[in-house]
Amino acid sequence: MCGIVAYIGHRQAAPIIIKGLKRLEYRGYDSAGISLLNGGLNIYKKMGKVADLENLIDGKNLDSTIGTGHTRWATHGEPNDINAHPHVSRSGNISIIHNGIIENYASIKQDLINKGYTFNSETDTEVLVNFIESIKEERQCSLPKAVRLALNAVVGAYAIVVMTKEDPNLLVAARKGSPLVVGIGKDEFFFASDATPLIEYTNEVVYLKDYEVAVIENGEFSIRDVKNVEKTPYIETIEMELEAIEKGGFEHFMLKEIYEQPKSIKDCMRGRLNADEGRLVLGGIREYANRLIEADKIVINACGTSWHAGLVSEYFIEEFCRIPVEVEYASEFRYRNPIINEGDIVFAISQSGETADTLAAIELAKSKGAIIFGICNVVGSSIARATHEGAYTHAGPEIGVASTKAFTAQLTVMFMIALKLAYRKGTIGESAFRSMLFEMERIPQKVERTLELNEQIIEIAKKFKDSGNFLYLGRGYNFPVALEGALKLKEISYIHAEGYPAAEMKHGPIALIDEDMPVVFIATKDRGYEKIISNIQEVKARKGQVIAIVTEGDEEVSKIADYTIEVPDTHEALMPLISVIPLQLLAYHIAIMRGCNVDQPRNLAKSVTVE
Ligand code: G6P
Numbered sequence: 353m354c355g356i357v358a359y360i361g362h363r364q365a366a367p368i369i370i371k372g373l374k375r376l377e378y379r380g381y382d383s384a385g386i387s388l389l390n391g392g393l394n395i396y397k398k399m400g401k402v403a404d405l406e407n408l409i410d411g412k413n414l415d416s417t418i419g420t421g422h423t424r425w426a427t428h429g430e431p432n433d434i435n436a437h438p439h440v441s442r443s444g445n446i447s448i449i450h451n452g453i454i455e456n457y458a459s460i461k462q463d464l465i466n467k468g469y470t471f472n473s474e475t476d477t478e479v480l481v482n483f484i485e486s487i488k489e490e491r492q493c494s495l496p497k498a499v500r501l502a503l504n505a506v507v508g509a510y511a512i513v514v515m516t517k518e519d520p521n522l523l524v525a526a527r528k529g530s531p532l533v534v535g536i537g538k539d540e541f542f543f544a545s546d547a548t549p550l551i552e553y554t555n556e557v558v559y560l561k562d563y564e565v566a567v568i569e570n571g572e573f574s575i576r577d578v579k580n581v582e583k584t585p586y587i588e589t590i591e592m593e594l595e596a597i598e599k600g601g602f603e604h605f606m607l608k609e610i611y612e613q614p615k616s617i618k619d620c621m622r623g624r625l626n627a628d629e630g631r632l633v634l635g636g637i638r639e640y641a642n643r644l645i646e647a648d649k650i651v652i653n654a655c656g657t658s659w660h661a662g663l664v665s666e667y668f669i670e671e672f673c674r675i676p677v678e679v680e681y682a683s684e685f686r687y688r689n690p691i692i693n694e695g696d697i698v699f700a701i702s703q704s705g706e707t708a709d710t711l712a713a714i715e716l717a718k719s720k721g722a723i724i725f726g727i728c729n730v731v732g733s734s735i736a737r738a739t740h741e742g743a744y745t746h747a748g749p750e751i752g753v754a755s756t757k758a759f760t761a762q763l764t765v766m767f768m769i770a771l772k773l774a775y776r777k778g779t780i781g782e783s784a785f786r787s788m789l790f791e792m793e794r795i796p797q798k799v800e801r802t803l804e805l806n807e808q809i810i811e812i813a814k815k816f817k818d819s820g821n822f823l824y825l826g827r828g829y830n831f832p833v834a835l836e837g838a839l840k841l842k843e844i845s846y847i848h849a850e851g852y853p854a855a856e857m858k859h860g861p862i863a864l865i866d867e868d869m870p871v872v873f874i875a876t877k878d879r880g881y882e883k884i885i886s887n888i889q890e891v892k893a894r895k896g897q898v899i900a901i902v903t904e905g906d907e908e909v910s911k912i913a914d915y916t917i918e919v920p921d922t923h924e925a926l927m928p929l930i931s932v933i934p935l936q937l938l939a940y941h942i943a944i945m946r947g948c949n950v951d952q953p954r955n956l957a958k959s960v961t962v963e
Pocket of ligand 1 (some may be wrong): 621655656657701702703705706707710753754755838956957958959960
C-alpha cells in the first residue's frame with residue numbers, strides 16, 4: 353500500500369520518479385505527489401492518479417537531481433490534495449514520503465500541538481515529519497540522527513524517505529514493516545517500494561531490513577539501525593526483465609497476466625519437475641523437509657486470493673498426504689490465541705510477500721516455535737525472508753490488482769510440495785506419483801486451450817454485464833474456485849458476487865434465486881458431478897440463469913444450463929488450475945464492458961501493508 357520512489361544522483365529526478373510511480377501505482381492510486389529541490393523544496397501533489405500529477409507539474413521548473421515521490425492508498429484521512437504526500441514540516445525545511453501507519457501518532461501529535469505545532473492534513477505522516485523536525489531543533493542534531501531518534505519513539509509500520517532543503521546531497525530512508533529497496537547505481541541511488549522502478553537503471557539492490565535507516569550523503573551509502581549500530585549493506589543482484597513489467601501489447605496488465613498463465617505455470621515447474629525422469633525437486637525445502645514429513649498438522653495462513661489457494665491446497669494435502677490441514681485468514685489467526693506448538697508446520701502464501709496480516713501471523717507462529725514455509729512470488733520480499741524455508745512461485749511480476757497468474761502459480765507450487773510429501777510419506781505409490789507428474793506437465797497446454805474460449809466468454813459477458821448480483825457455486829476442489837471467481841468479479845466490476853459450496857446453496861442463497869440471478873456453476877467431471885447436476889436443476893427450477901464450466905464433451909449439463917463453457921479434462925485435484933481461467937476472463941470482460949478500471953479497481957491495493 354502506497355508506493356515510494358526517490359532518487360539522488362546526477363540525472364534529472366522528476367522523470368525517474370514519475371515513471372517509477374506509474375510502476376508502483378498498483379500499490380495505491382488515491383493521490384500522488386513529488387518533492388524536488390531547486391531553490392527550496394518544491395512539492396506538487398494531487399488527488400487522483402499519477403497522470404493527474406503529471407498534468408499538474410506540466411510546464412513547471414522541475415530541475416533537480418534529488419527528489420521523492422509517492423502514490424497513496426489512504427489510511428489516515430480521505431484522499432484529497434492536502435492529505436497527499438509528500439508532507440512538509442512546519443518550517444518548510446523537511447519533506448517526507450511514507451508508506452505504513454504510525455499507530456501512536458495521536459499522542460505524538462498532542463505533544464507537538466502543546467509545543468505550538470499546527471497541522472494542515474489529517475495524516476499520521478505530517479505528524480512524523482514534524483516530530484523529526486522538533487527533535488532536530490531541540491537536539492540541534494543532524495537529520496539522520498533526528499530520524500533515528502524519532503523512529504525509536506514510533507509504534508507502527510513505516511517505509512519513509514526524508515529530504516531537506518538544507519542539503520541537496522542528503523537522503524534519509526528507513527523501514528519497519530513496509531518494504532523499501534535501495535538501488536545502487538554509479539554515483540546515483542534509488543529508493544522504491546519494490547524493484548520495478550529501478551530495474552532499468554541498476555540490478556544491484558539492497559533490501560532494507562526492519563529498523564534500518566539508510567543514509568545517502570555526498571554520494572556515500574551507509575546503513576545504521578535506529579539504535580545507531582552500523583550495519584553492512586548486503587548487495588543483491590536481481591534478475592528482472594523490463595518486458596515483464598510492461599503491458600506487452602495487451603490493453604491491461606490483468607489480461608496480459610491471465611494470458612501469461614501457460615508460461616507462468618511452466619516457469620513455476622521449470623527445473624523442479626521432470627515427469628520422464630520421475631523427478632520432483634524443490635530446492636527451497638531441504639533442511640526442514642523431514643519435519644514436514646513428520647507433521648501431524650499443517651496450518652496455512654494467507655489473505656485474499658492467496659487464501660483461496662490455501663483452501664485448494666487443504667483439499668489436496670489432506671487427500672494425498674493424509675495430514676490434517678487448517679486454512680486460516682491471517683488476520684483472524686493472529687488475534688485469536690491460536691494453538692501452535694513447538695515444531696508445528698505453518699505455511700504462509702502471499703503473492704507480494706508483504707501482506708501485513710500474513711507477516712504478523714508468521715511472526716506469531718514463529719514466536720511459538722513453529723517452522724514456517726513461505727510461498728511467495730516477490731523475490732526478497734518480507735515474508736520470503738521471515739520464513740524458515742519455502743518456494744517461490746516464479747510467476748513474474750503481477751501488476752494487475754486482481755490476482756490471476758499468482759493464484760495458479762501458488763496452486764502449482766503447493767501441489768508440487770504436496771505430491772513430493774505424499775511420495776516421501778508413502779501415502780501415494782510410485783505409479784500414482786509418476787502419473788500426477790505427467791498430468792502436471794500437461795497443464796500449461798490445457799490452460800492455453802482454455803484461453804481460446806475467450807470469444808465465447810465475451811458473448812456471455814455481454815449477456816450478464818448489467819446484472820446486479822452473481823452466485824458462484826462449486827463442490828470439492830472447485831468450491832474454492834467458486835470463491836475465487838466471485839472475488840474476481842466483485843473486485844473489478846463492483847457487482848456483488850458470492851461464492852458458496854454448491855450444496856450449501858440450500859441453506860440460504862437459494863432464496864435469492866430468480867430469473868435475474870446468474871449462477872455460475874463449476875461443474876467439471878469429478879466425484880461431486882452427479883450432485884452438482886442436482887444443484888443446477890434446483891437453480892433452474894427457480895428460473896435462475898445458469899452458466900456452467902464443464903469438462904469437454906459433457907452432455908448432461910448442457911441439457912439444463914443456459915450457457916456451458918467446456919474446459920479440458922484433468923485430474924480433479926488439478927482442475928482448479930483450469931477451471932479458474934474462464935472465471936478470470938468473465939470477470940475481466942464484464943468489468944471492461946461496465947467501464948471499470950480493471951488494473952486499478954477503486955479502494956483496493958495490490959499489496960496490503962496495513963492491518
Ligand atoms: C490484496 C490484493 C489481492 C491479494 C491479497 C493478498 O487484497 O488485492 O489480490 O490476493 O491482497 O495478497 P498477497 O500479496 O499476500 O497474496
